[in-house]
Amino acid sequence: MSKGKFALGAIFGGLAGLVAGLLTAPKSGKETRADIKLKAQDAKEEAERRAVEVKKQALDTVDEAKVQADRLVKEARTSIEEYKSRGERAFTAAKKEATTAHTDSKKRTNS
DSSP states (O other): OOHHHHHHHHHHHHHHHHHHHHHHSSOOHHHHHHHHHHHHHHHHHHHHHHHHHHHHHHHHHHHHHHHHHHHHHHHHHHHHHHHHHHHHHHHHHHHHHHHHHHHHHHHHHHO
């Protein structure tokens, strides 16, 4: 279970328990309504605070993902350039060897 779902469940569970407690408490209707209003305001503020926290964490995660993606792209480009260079050197060496072998073969045939 994710932390977010657990926290959301805990908030709703706490609110349900709070409402049940308030409704069964030996207070007047006016006092009970005031208590409910106060607790609802507290819950709203807590939810807003947590929403800001979650948003910040999400933005931090996105920023970190961008940094890692940029690093991986840079590493991939470096590797590609390295392999391209190796391939070009190998091709040049093979071409030179083939040319030398062809020249040597012609010399042997003409001798």
